[in-house]
Amino acid sequence: MAGKFYAVKIGKTPGIYNTWDDCKAQVDGYSGAVYKSFSSATDACAFLGWSTPDTSTSQTSDTKEAHTSITTASGEAVAYVDGSYNDATKQFSYGVVFFTDGKELHFSECMEDESLVSMRNVAGEIKGSEAAMRYALEYGCTSLTIYHDYEGISKWCLGEWKANKEGTIAYRDYYSSIKNKININFVKVKGHSNDKYNDLADSLAKKALGIE
Numbered sequence: 001m002a003g004k005f006y007a008v009k010i011g012k013t014p015g016i017y018n019t020w021d022d023c024k025a026q027v028d029g030y031s032g033a034v035y036k037s038f039s040s041a042t043d044a045c046a047f048l049g050w051s052t053p054d055t056s057t058s059q060t061s062d063t064k065e066a067h068t069s070i071t072t073a074s075g076e077a078v079a080y081v082d083g084s085y086n087d088a089t090k091q092f093s094y095g096v097v098f099f100t101d102g103k104e105l106h107f108s109e110c111m112e113d114e115s116l117v118s119m120r121n122v123a124g125e126i127k128g129s130e131a132a133m134r135y136a137l138e139y140g141c142t143s144l145t146i147y148h149d150y151e152g153i154s155k156w157c158l159g160e161w162k163a164n165k166e167g168t169i170a171y172r173d174y175y176s177s178i179k180n181k182i183n184i185n186f187v188k189v190k191g192h193s194n195d196k197y198n199d200l201a202d203s204l205a206k207k208a209l210g211i212e
Contacts, residue, residue: 005037005039005040005041005043005044006019006020006022006035006036006037006038006044007036007037007038007045007047007048008026008033008034008035009035009048010032010035011034012026012027012030013026014026015106016041016044016045016107023035023037041135041138070099070104070197072099072100072101072102074101075141075142075143076100076143077098077099077132077136077139077141077144077145078099078100078144078147079098079099079135079136079146079147080148080195080198080201081094081095081096081125081128081131081147082094082095082124082128082148082149082202082204082205083123083124083125083126083127083205084121084124084209084211085120085209086211087120090112090117091110091111091209092110092111092112092113092116092119092123092127093111093124093205093206093208093209094108094109094127094205095107095128095200095201095202095203095205095208096108096128096132096135096201096204097200097204100136100139107204108205108207108208109131109208110208110209111123111124116167119165119167119168122167123167124205125148125150125152126153126156129146129148129153129171130171130174132144132146133146133175133178133182133184141182142182142183143183143184143185144182144183144184145184145185145187146184146185146186147187147195147198148186148187148188149198154186154188156168156171156172156175157176157184157186158186
């Protein structure tokens with residue numbers, strides 16, 4: 001899914017966007033807007049002055065930086081992930097709230113994949129978890145703690161549930177391919193329980209689908 005990353009330094013809402021339409025919405029009619037397109041999220045982050053190592057592209061599609069109330073040690077990252085589904089359009093999405101290096105990053109993506117659509121919002125959940133893992137690797141993190149409300153997020157990776165669908169097999173295999181590169185911990189949280197960041201991840205996923 002590598003593509004262009006549009007970094008808005010000065011605009012309505014500074015951040016990184018995955019499509020020109022999303023970027024245009026932030027700069028169109030904004031006096032003195034400053035923005036630029038890049039082939040990698042790393043370069044886009046560097047343009048915005050965000051601290052990143054030299055690594056490959058990530059899968060972010062709507063990334064925003066905010067002030068964080070969660071602190072992480074050097075090399076550590078924390079991510080809250082959630083997924084959503086639109087039955088009318090047969091699209092699914094994920095939302096991720098990502099903490100590392102003193103930053104709080106928000107990213108989300110709306111996706112279409114016939115091989116995954118039968119999993120509905122769970123497809124978004126696993127894609128969000130994958131995105132968090134890829135982003136942690138891009139930032140050069142040595143550990144990542146993933147907070148999730150769907151128990152399969154951890155159980156498929158740890159072999160506690162059998163992966164028997166194309167999407168869950170790919171998810172398990174991706175985790176297996178990186179688990180020796182980064183220490184990943186999973187924490188189950190109760191969904192819709194007023195957990196600030198779990199609710200925020202849910203909101204990001206819904207907004208990516210245009211249903212909130």
